[in-house]
Amino acid sequence: MNIGEAGQATRLPVKTLRYYEQIGLVRPLRQNNGYRDYSQKDVYKLRFLQRARSLGFTIEDCRLLLSLYEDDTRTSRQVKQVATRHLEEIERKITHLESLRGTLQQLIKDCHGDHRPDCPILEGLSKADKV
Amino acid sequence: MNIGEAGQATRLPVKTLRYYEQIGLVRPLRQNNGYRDYSQKDVYKLRFLQRARSLGFTIEDCRLLLSLYEDDTRTSRQVKQVATRHLEEIERKITHLESLRGTLQQLIKDCHGDHRPDCPILEGLSKADKV
């Protein structure tokens, strides 16, 4: 399967497939003309990657998950641990963003947003005790 | 004021101050020996940047906010618009992360996480209809 077909089959950009080969995630064989030749197994791995990435796992987590996926002797504990770490990271990010949101909402609420130059947002940014 | 003092005064890493000069955010004068010479105004600008960055504004937003901050003819509407755009972006990110969190929580909940190899997380990643 050429790279274009593999891209369509996985809904991943062709550029991304080349990148994944470059970093050793999915290494297709080559045809005689030098074109990449994606096997069905390669496509499964790419789909796996596509879903793991869309859940926000880093490339290195994906590499690990893929190796667990292909390892018959894995334990579900190992997998769960990777996912749990990732979930915790996401929760940290949410907490952080919610805090930023709260501060911004307050600043925006206080700003009349008209033609005049005085602005609580800029004041908040220029004085620590106002943020 | 040397760069080290400016770093302490703003709680920004020295490397960051050099970077901000490089991208034209805060350009201190130079002493005779070539050392950077941060003025009080530079320090104010750096503090402003530090707070805007910690609220998650991009560097380009910071550049804009800084120019509004220094512009007597600005309107608070302009400032509010920048902040509102940023708030919307943060809300988008929160929504996205919350969705990831929900999916991950479900997968993790379903995984027994013991010594056995069968694992709903890997199954979820390998089959679209399970995610």
Next chain:
DNA sequence: GTGGGCGTTCCAGTAGATGGAAGGTCAAGA
């Protein structure tokens, strides 16, 4: 044979720093 749509490689750029190498400057102490 030629045009267009594939494919290839390699290099550069994104955001926002951060790390490190190689070397210059300065003040204090022996």
Next chain:
DNA sequence: TCTTGACCTTCCATCTACTGGAACGCCCAC
């Protein structure tokens, strides 16, 4: 006076996860 150490300088590389583009090769249909 010399040296030590803390500071400063520039420049280059690295990180994440791609993405864009140039320059070129391959293949099929007309």
